[in-house]
Amino acid sequence: MNPDATPASVSSGSPVLQAIGLSKSFGPVEVLKDIALGVNAGEVHAIIGENGAGKSTLMKVLSGHLQPTRGELRIDGEPVHFSGPVDAERRGIVLVHQEILLAPDLTVAQNIYLGRELRKGLVVDDRAMNEGARQAVRDLGGDIAPDVVVGRLSIAQRQLVQIARVLLVPHRVVIFDEPTASLTPVETDALLKVIADIRAKGTGVLYISHRLQEVKEIADKVTVLRDGKLVATRPASELEPVDMARLMVGRDVAKLYPDREAVAARETVLEVDDFSVPGYAQHASFQLKKGEILGFAGLVGAGRTELMEGIVGLRPGRGALRLAGKPVHFSDVHASLKAGIAYISEDRKGKGLLLAKDLRENLTLASLGKFVRGLQVDRARERAALDQAISEFDIRTGRKDLLAGQLSGGNQQKLLLAKMMMLDPGIVIIDEPTRGIDIGTKEQIYKFIAKLAQEGRSTIVVSSEMPELIGICDRIIVMRGGRIVGEVAGEHMTEDEIVVLATGVKTGEAA
Amino acid sequence: QDKKVTIGVSIPAADHGWTAGVVYHAERVAKLLMAEHPGLNVIVKTSPDAASQANAVQDLATQGIDALVILPSDPDPLVNAIKEVKGKGKFVALVDRAPSTNDDSVRDIYIAGNNPALGEVAGKYIKENTPDAQVVVIRGLPIPIDQQRQDGFDKGIEGSNVKILDRQFGNWNRDDAFKVMQDYLTKYPKIDVVWCQDDDMAVGVLQAIEQAKRTDIQYVVAGAGSKDMVKKVMDGDKLIPVDVLYPPAMIGTAMQLTASNFYDQVPVSGTYILDATLVTKENAESFYFPDSPF
Amino acid sequence: MADTAAASPKVRRSWKDVDLRAVAPFVALALLLILGAFANPNFISIDNLLNVITRSAFIAIIAVGATFVISAGGLDLSVGSMVAFVASLTIMFMNSGALADPMMTLVAAMVLALAIGAACGLANGLITTVGRIEPFIATLGTMGIYRGLTTWLSQGGAITLRSPDVQSLYRPVYFGEIFGVPFPIIAIFITGALAAFVLYRTRYGRHVLAVGSNEDVARYSGIPVNRVRTITYVIQGLCVAVACLLYIPRLGSTSATTGLMWELQAITAVVVGGTALRGGVGRIWGTICGAFILEIVGNIMLLSNFVSEYLIGAIQGAIIIIAMLVQRSLVRKS
Amino acid sequence: MADTAAASPKVRRSWKDVDLRAVAPFVALALLLILGAFANPNFISIDNLLNVITRSAFIAIIAVGATFVISAGGLDLSVGSMVAFVASLTIMFMNSGALADPMMTLVAAMVLALAIGAACGLANGLITTVGRIEPFIATLGTMGIYRGLTTWLSQGGAITLRSPDVQSLYRPVYFGEIFGVPFPIIAIFITGALAAFVLYRTRYGRHVLAVGSNEDVARYSGIPVNRVRTITYVIQGLCVAVACLLYIPRLGSTSATTGLMWELQAITAVVVGGTALRGGVGRIWGTICGAFILEIVGNIMLLSNFVSEYLIGAIQGAIIIIAMLVQRSLVRKS
Ligand SMILES: Nc1ncnc2c1ncn2[C@@H]1O[C@H](COP(=O)(O)OP(=O)(O)OP(=O)(O)O)[C@@H](O)[C@H]1O
């Protein structure tokens, strides 16, 4: 992106960035074991692995955010020691975090240029930075006003800002930790183009994703981690997504989406009639049937999240809601939970989990009432519930007394699911259920959602991953610009039809 | 015949018993004076600290006063504000607390209780009655009037065997005085006399002594002349044999003098120092005002 | 094998870590006790220690309430004035002679005090939650209101408990003892135990900590955030009322300066006790220990002869900072 | 088409939103002015208004410094005592007669005041950042220290500027005017303009807001978080020193009670001005407006004759709360 600023790559012999015998432990748990890895200039090197395999940890070590317990890093063959992320950044190694790290009170441009503001004399040059920021975001296929405060952006928009921010640093190796987890296909395509661009300019790229198709498309080399160990490094051309999945999980992942019998027409459990969330969603009407899985598709900013939040009482909304025919109105989540509707937020860190509290407290937070014995919360039962959740949801954790923030991203997602399911809701609204989830776990989650339907619960799935919606839903409602623009079901549930509805543009024109 | 006159009265906010007495008497006399002179308007304003009192003085001046009666919460910081008023040719009566320069460039009259004398009278009483006493002192807040009282006290006990064991601040606050006294009682196995220079603090001191059940303390000398303490003197309480008078009513005196400057055609000027009378069982009755809040 | 070897020191380490953070205030207290013993031999006499702990009761009990407010992410600056206000109204009720029987009067007055305290707390809570005003400012406002009303009630003077019957009946509540332990000390521990139970063992307590750690997560989990927060202020108000119940028999009187600056002392006790002001964590026993520390620092200063009376404030300030630094380094070293 | 329709109200909304939040304090000020005019016709006289604004200079200037500290996520409770400390030392220097020439003395004293203010601020900053102590507690500690030292310096009495030469030379700094505008008012606006420049236009200002908004992000962005924070305290110290320079000629004297509770007033001004205590946002002009509001509330109360003097505190508290409620509802309605 910034070719003049890119430090010239010196030799083509040794990798730009190389890890040798790298190990990392947190407390008693060894998360990375003896990893050897190299990134060459002009190469996209994908890292895949299950949730908790140690991918993010490895990336943090490579970019100076964490110090390795053992082992060595080399740049151009020379041993280096990073004193911190800033030091790594100075040497051209930059990381796009899995979590979003932006200052919510500053604007998009201010965030993008934070720490390296452009100046005119003594004064910061806001005009130039706004222009630069607008361009940087546009290059990524986004359109965000540079003077908007980041706190007002959606997760996807923040992710774009974060990527733009990192790419503006002079870089030799860019590490992307699940950059596309919260992007929709349109932005994903744009990002993949950008990655191809920087590769062409001689930058080395480390790329983490759970979307194996994407990996296949973009990567030159693929490294698979399992339980902190490097399982294999192969040229991408030799690997098909199924092979990758097998290497990751250690078994065949035959079928991602569960089989579901066609559901006979059933009674309506939730009826949404001309419902508006001022500023985000207008005049939405739809019905949810018993035992149904209803999908919501749309581009970033289509207002799906806000519509759901409006329905469960997290935002002020106007319009009629009927639950099993009875008109209801929720002024807060407390009320909607009581009525048996659980909403699982897309923002697991900001709105889902208490990162500084342990797993047990997180798990039972929403359903504490069930654990009260006399006046006290019964900790033994909480622990039993945690044990059960860990096995049921396959939460991979070395110790049970970890803090929620110490779980890997995917395992946090599973914990969040477990937490809301403790409530035993009749209607579940899951926003981006598999964001950042590995393929093996995805399979489990889909099974889980199917099981919900089987038990007669109704599910709304809001997702930006179209294959997933198509794979598990009975019907898919498509939103654009805050409005419901259509519904697809049966054989009409194809990516093409959805994209046409979501963008308002015929296929082929979209991009 | 009824001259229109406005008198502004600026006093500290009622933050402990004595200042509450000041407020009480200021309001009482204001009503009296206004009833007496229909043309007279008296505006009483209270302020919690020196800086806001300076503001209050400025605000009074804005309202067009002819005279200012002021009892400064802290005199030195208020001199400039008072001079402003005086500079505009208004009549200024300064009450109780004198700044370092206290002459007619600052005020027309000065009415004061006698701070050094309050200390001195207490000191003399201790010297005369218990010449070999071991005394603990509880001071007020670290501001000049407190210092003057301490100096007066030292002068009062001069030349005797009276020994001051300790001096600590009680902030003219009952709770703090209670704490300080508790600790004195822990620290010193034998205390003969307590001088706490203020009746409010005496309340805390008496409780601490009672709780410790100590019998070595012969008596407590407080000061100001609150109704509770004067009552104790009247009733012959062993621990409170006397009280040193420092009447909050002096603000009323100053207001009356100021009013007479306008209505009685007697130019008033100079300094009026009120005695720090020692209230004893014999004369206590004449200093007992059961209606006052103090 | 290698794993186990690596594991054991690590486990110990994290155990120590948690423990030390909670233990730090008690270590500081122990150090102070030793320091005090050197400063003045009378210091460690049972009598003196009982005195000091007894008079720390007000701040300790108020600070227990503040622990709730603070761990839910709030702040209450009005507690000092609330003490003055609640105590004044209670004394005025007892003086009113509404009930003839002294015992009845006393009981009714106590109930009244608790009710007023709860109401004041409720007002604070509603202003911050429903009115959505930063707690610092909201309670700064009510601090002015409660103190102003007290001044007005007392007409600037003192409000003194008049009936000698009630007074002698009430006196033991501060000055009385049970098995040689002064009643206020017992009150501290009962309050502490109750509070610890509520905060650590009940659902409500869990909600308080959740709200303080991340309000959004709490809201998305269906926790009625405003109600939880408001109730912390009510608890604070009740604690203030309990402190008042102990305070009134001590001097039998209130004035406009009663409880001045106690809010700062209470907050200091909470923080010295290891509760962070940003919320999400609450340490009841640490808070009580913090209140003891504050009172003991003052006591040592008065008992020792080294310190000019002018410098006491400065040294108290310095000791607070040093105590916090020691705590930090303890925790960090672990 | 549908897209544009959905987008445009959003944009309009957010524009209004931002605007009203910044405008709210000024609206409150205007309402107060109208209220004041009803309370007493003298209120809107130029003389009175100039008086009020002039004397709000101390709090306004201190609060400008507090805006930096608070928007970087800190807090400084020591500013009131710092005023006493800095002013006392400065007066003592002028009294010492170290320099014969009054003009030289004055200039040297001013430089000295700024240096002491900066040093006090630096101390606060280092204790909170390097010592890693919560700012609330750290500055509560230094509050005690500065005030204690002042008490000790003044030996419990007052410290008064003695030399009449220096005094008459210095007097215009508070009482002087330029084109009919009192000098302190000019000082407020110069300080405000400088501060706004630093906070909004320089890289340092940007970093202050970033640190207050999210410390981790700032650290990852290579911003020296501790240094940025420490400097905000130094700026606060300099602002305190500037306030002292105006304060000394006004009263010519300090004592142990100088600046008592000013910290609370300064923080209130900041919050009333629209800066949130959690950091990340700073509104310099709002802060100055907030300081005016506070002073005007007091002024109206003094000028009007309806209010019992005992109730002034209560009404001030109530007005602060009402002002904040009005602000909130203004912003919400938009
Ligand atoms: N600070 C920490 N303390 C203890 N354990 C940690 C810490 N950070 C991460 N872990 C553990 O390290 C392991 C690897 O985590 P990491 O985040 O690297 O996984 P990941 O491969 O990125 O997974 P995902 O795909 O879910 O993002 C997990 O088991 C996690 O619980």
Ligand SMILES: Nc1ncnc2c1ncn2[C@@H]1O[C@H](COP(=O)(O)OP(=O)(O)OP(=O)(O)O)[C@@H](O)[C@H]1O
């Ligand atoms: N606080 C806010 N103020 C104003 N606009 C906002 C705010 N938060 C979000 N928005 C805007 O609302 C729109 C819808 O938000 P959002 O992107 O979350 O919708 P979505 O359909 O759920 O998308 P996704 O879930 O795919 O990210 C976006 O354009 C976003 O910029």
Ligand SMILES: [Mg+2]
């Ligand atoms: Mg990860």
Ligand SMILES: [Mg+2]
């Ligand atoms: Mg969404």
